Amino acid sequence: xxxxxLAGALSAADVDQQVTLAGWVARRRDHGGVxxxxxxxxxxxxxxxxxxxxxxxxxxxxxxxxxxxxTGTVNRRPAESVNDKLATGEIxxxxxxLKVLSESAPLPFxxxxxxxxxxxxxxxHRYLDLRRSGPAAAMRLRSRANQIFRNLLSEDDYVEIExxxxxxxxxxxxxxxLVPVRLQPGSWYALPQSPQLFKxxxxxxxxxxxxxxARCYRDEDxxxxxxxxxxxxxxxxxxxxxEDVIELSERLIGAAWKELAGYEMASPLPKLTYHESMDRFGxxxxxxxxGQELVELTEYLSGTEFRVFSGAxxxxxxxxxxxxxxxxxxxxxxxxxxxDWAKARGAKGLAYIVFNAETGEPKGPVAKNLSEEHLAGLxxxxxxxxxxxxxxxxxxxxxxxxxxxGAARLEIGKRCGLIDPEAxxxxxxxxxxxxxxxxxxxxxxxxxxxxxxxxxxxDKFEADPANALTYAYDMVCxxxxxxxxxxxxxxxxxxxxxxxxxxxxxxxAQEKFGFLLDGLKYGAPPHGGIxxxxxxxxxxxxxxxxxxxxxxxPKTGGGFDPLTSAPTPITPExxxxxxxxxVPESEEHELDE
RNA sequence: GGUCCCGUAGAGCAGCUAGGAGUGCUCGCCACCCUGUCAAGGUGGAGGUCGCGGGUUCAAAUCCCGUCGGGACCGCCA
Numbered sequence: 034x035x036x037x038x039l040a041g042a043l044s045a046a047d048v049d050q051q052v053t054l055a056g057w058v059a060r061r062r063d064h065g066g067v068x069x070x071x072x073x074x075x076x077x078x079x080x081x082x083x084x085x086x087x088x089x090x091x092x093x094x095x096x097x098x099x100x101x102x103x104t105g106t107v108n109r110r111p112a113e114s115v116n117d118k119l120a121t122g123e124i125x126x127x128x129x130x131l132k133v134l135s136e137s138a139p140l141p142f143x144x145x146x147x148x149x150x151x152x153x154x155x156x157x158h159r160y161l162d163l164r165r166s167g168p169a170a171a172m173r174l175r176s177r178a179n180q181i182f183r184n185l186l187s188e189d190d191y192v193e194i195e196x197x198x199x200x201x202x203x204x205x206x207x208x209x210x211l212v213p214v215r216l217q218p219g220s221w222y223a224l225p226q227s228p229q230l231f232k233x234x235x236x237x238x239x240x241x242x243x244x245x246x247a248r249c250y251r252d253e254d255x256x257x258x259x260x261x262x263x264x265x266x267x268x269x270x271x272x273x274x275x276e277d278v279i280e281l282s283e284r285l286i287g288a289a290w291k292e293l294a295g296y297e298m299a300s301p302l303p304k305l306t307y308h309e310s311m312d313r314f315g316x317x318x319x320x321x322x323x324g325q326e327l328v329e330l331t332e333y334l335s336g337t338e339f340r341v342f343s344g345a346x347x348x349x350x351x352x353x354x355x356x357x358x359x360x361x362x363x364x365x366x367x368x369x370x371x372x373d374w375a376k377a378r379g380a381k382g383l384a385y386i387v388f389n390a391e392t393g394e395p396k397g398p399v400a401k402n403l404s405e406e407h408l409a410g411l412x413x414x415x416x417x418x419x420x421x422x423x424x425x426x427x428x429x430x431x432x433x434x435x436x437x438x439g440a441a442r443l444e445i446g447k448r449c450g451l452i453d454p455e456a457x458x459x460x461x462x463x464x465x466x467x468x469x470x471x472x473x474x475x476x477x478x479x480x481x482x483x484x485x486x487x488x489x490x491x492d493k494f495e496a497d498p499a500n501a502l503t504y505a506y507d508m509v510c511x512x513x514x515x516x517x518x519x520x521x522x523x524x525x526x527x528x529x530x531x532x533x534x535x536x537x538x539x540x541x542a543q544e545k546f547g548f549l550l551d552g553l554k555y556g557a558p559p560h561g562g563i564x565x566x567x568x569x570x571x572x573x574x575x576x577x578x579x580x581x582x583x584x585x586x587p588k589t590g591g592g593f594d595p596l597t598s599a600p601t602p603i604t605p606e607x608x609x610x611x612x613x614x615x616v617p618e619s620e621e622h623e624l625d626e
Numbered sequence: 627g628g629u630c631c632c633g634u635a636g637a638g639c640a641g642c643u644a645g646g647a648g649u650g651c652u653c654g655c656c657a658c659c660c661u662g663u664c665a666a667g668g669u670g671g672a673g674g675u676c677g678c679g680g681g682u683u684c685a686a687a688u689c690c691c692g693u694c695g696g697g698a699c700c701g702c703c704a
Contacts, residue, residue: 066661080664097654114662122664139655142637147665148653149638153696207703227704253703254627318704377629377700480704507704517704566704579697589696 035102035134041077045123047107052126054079055102055134057164058095059144068092072103072126073164080116080125081105088131098137098144098164104130152581156595159586171583174293175571179246181289182266189281191242191268196231198248203229204481204546207251210261218612224250227564229481230549232269233521236560237552241271246567255590257579258513258569262588266516266570269562275504275520278563279461282508286459286515286565293574296457302508306464311432315355315439317465320512321458323451327438328415329353330425339402341384341427348429354415355438357445360422361387368397371424374444380437384425388412393419443512459510467494467501468534475536480505482531483549484519485561491527495534504561515570518563525553 036055043052056074068083070092081103083092088103095101105128116122141157142150144164155162162168183193199222202209209223225231227249235243247267253259266285270277279301287298303321310319313326330352334342342352368385375383386397395408403411417423424441428434446452467486468476476498478484484503486494494501504520522528528550532542542550571583581587588594608614 060664060666062663062666064661064663064666065659067663068661069663069666071664082662084661111662114664116664119664139636143654145653145665151638151696154637205704251703254701256703257698259703373629379700514704564704590698591695593695595696 036074039076040072040074040079041120043079043107043121043124043126045109048109048124050107051104052107053102053104053130054081054126056100058097058099058101058137060097061092061095063093069125070095070103070128072101075169077120079121080110080119081128082108082125083128083131086129088128091131091133092128095131095133096137096139098140098161099133100135100137102132102134103128153589153595156581156587156589159596163585168582171571171575171577172585174575175567175583178289178293178567178571178574181292182244182285183246185285185288186242186244186268189242191244191270192240194235194240194243194245196225196228196235196245196247198224198250200225200231202545203227204483205229205251206481207253210250210252213611213613215610215612218615219617226251227265228267229483230546232267232562233483233549233557233560234552236269236271236523237555237557239558241558243270243562244268255588255592258572260568260580260584260588261592263580264567266565266567267562268518268564269560271558271560273520273559273561275463275506275561278518278520278561279506282516282563282565286508286510286570289570289574290457294457298457298459302459302461304461304463307462307466307502308464310462311435311439315353315435315437315442316512317462318507318509318512318514319439319460319462320443320446320452321460321509322453322456322511323446325355325358325442325445325451327353327355327435327442330414333410333414334403334407337403337407339399341402342425345427345429345434350427350429351431351434352425352427353434353438354423354425355442355445356415356417357422357424358418358449358451359420360385360445360449361390361420363387363422368422371441375437375441378437378440380426380433383437383441384427385422386411386425387422388417388419390420399425457510459508462507462509463505464502465505465507466499467503468498470499477535478531480517480519482535482537483521483528485522485527495530498534506563508563508565510573513569513573514566515573516563516565518561520559520561523553523557523559525550525557528553 036053038052038054040054040056054072054074056072059071059073059078062069066084068089070081070083071078072081083089103126105126107124108127110123110125140161142154144161146166163172199212202223203226205226207226209226212222212224214220214222228245228247232243245267247265248262249265250262252261283298283300283302287300290296290298305319307317310317312329313319315327331346334352335346337343345352371385372382384399386395386400388395393412395411400408415423424438426434426437465479467490469479471477484505487502487504490501506519507517508515522531568580568583572580575583577583586594586596592600
């Protein structure tokens with residue numbers, strides 16, 4: 034037996050007990066005659082005292098992060114030595130025996146919560162980083178989140194079912210990771226971007242309620258909140274409406290926030306339609322922690338001679354504005370900085386007007402171009418006060434202009450300190466458009482082509498595709514999408530109409546998703562579901578800046594794993610055996626030419 | 627694919643604008659001292675390809691070009 038007690042669990046109640054502990058040397062304070070060692074195990078830290086014993090001589094040789102076991106007596110500390118900062122600060126272990134279970138080489142960085150270490154170094158020695166309280170807490174939080182969801186879903190008769198990770202491409206639209214197949218050279222598996230099609234087939238399979246904490250893979254570029262492999266809490270149920278899925282989701286997320294953030298989420302959450310969200314916040318994942326809503330000026334500015342605006346208006350587009358409180362006090366350099374900011378985002382610029390702090394008089398490059406009438410009512414129209422700045426965006430494409438203003442709104446929120454970092458603001462965004470334009474003028478599905486149109490549009494989405502709406506819904510928190518889902522098409526006839534409209538031929542559809550279409554033929558129940566981004570949820574709950582903080586062994590920006598150095602080149606033998614150089618005969622001829 | 631920031635001892639940084647000997651700070655590491663510390667303290671010591679390559683210069687951590695690595699963002703991606 035390595036130990037009788039856990040270090041962090043000891044208290045004054047254990048005084049006079051003989052205990053054996055095992056753990057790591059978190060820190061030692063050697064006073065010559067007496068030596069203190071902070072012993073850390075997974076449960077916490079306790080102070081061990083060595084004095085006048087054989088063990089004390091061994092203790093002198095201890096170094097940080099040696100793995101040791103200690104036997105001794107639990108003593109109440111002298112009143113003047115009690116440490117309030119330590120959970121076990123009332124007591125200490127008077128050691129009689131010390132065993133070194135494993136020595137530690139000098140550390141690449143200090144395992145100490147107040148020492149900052151670059152992420153690069155931390156990840157290279159992640160096993161040491163995980164000994165620190167912050168990273169360890171993040172992993173434990175994630176474990177509890179998984180448990181909360183699992184328990185609630187299991188209690189509700191949801192069946193946890195695993196789906197393949199070696200499969201064929203699923204239609205999320207991202208690039209697939211591919212795996213060569215030794216037994217069939219030239220054929221490749223794809224790693225799933227999500228279990229989307231499988232969970233629908235599980236509904237056809239009659240389970241009615243399915244969930245899985247599923248690893249998903251997408252071969253796209255990284256961000257602070259993106260990794261090539263990530264985890265979804267994937268849920269699907271039969272005979273459910275959008276409201277059913279929303280109710281379940283709020284119970285799950287509400288429970289997680291209550292237990293892990295101590296926050297009581299007010300259910301039911303507010304719902305915004307996609308269009309409302311775009312109009313008010315310029316985003317389909319609005320941050321509701323602050324105001325500064327967008328104001329549409331298309332109508333107000335009609336008839337303007339300022340070409341930037343009139344061009345957009347005449348093209349049937351949009352002109353809008355967002356107010357920056359106190360923005361008039363910005364220097365010329367700061368205002369120019371906004372132009373660069375907008376250009377970095379692919380916009381031509383960001384027109385602005387500032388209202389003089391004393392007189393309220395509108396000034397700035399745009400002001401000269403607007404009529405007296407337009408200028409006179411502008412402050413009221415946009416809700417600006419003297420001393421504010423107003424940024425404008427105009428575009429023939431309503432969404433482009435709104436997204437620019439939405440991004441400006443977020444930037445204003447940050448720069449002006451309008452965002453309460455302690456606040457949680459949840460909402461749903463619903464009624465997503467069924468289709469959106471592709472670059473080449475066709476139509477595509479913003480989610481995936483299995484999303485059901487809502488009843489209003491199910492019979493006529495082809496007639497007015499730009500306005501057709503779906504049963505798709507996203508749950509949003511503080512401007513982050515926590516999860517999204519939809520009611521699916523369960524009628525193979527409707528599914529065929531969608532494919533027809535998208536210009537996907539019967540052959541193509543059959544080839545890509547034939548197995549799903551076949552499944553839908555056999556009495557498929559109405560069904561729908563949702564998938565939550567576990568990495569993102571845990572990042573928010575732990576207050577981290579990056580999802581790497583809630584992943585045990587994350588990758589860096591280039592898809593590189595600093596710990597294992599993956600990916601690595603393969604040997605010629607592996608290359609040969611995997612059959613990755615297989616060239617189909619027809620292509621061989623082309624290559625010859 | 628694009629833009630911006632960073633790279634100096636084991637860790638975290640300063641030095642770079644305005645070129646002049648690897649100059650410095652905090653922590654760690656090693657040795658010794660130290661009987662109530664808890665981010666212990668004291669004395670001494672070791673430790674450097676200034677990411678890499680090229681250029682300018684009498685002289686480059688510092689200026690220029692390229693490149694590699696990391697981070698943030700745009701594109702991309704739910």
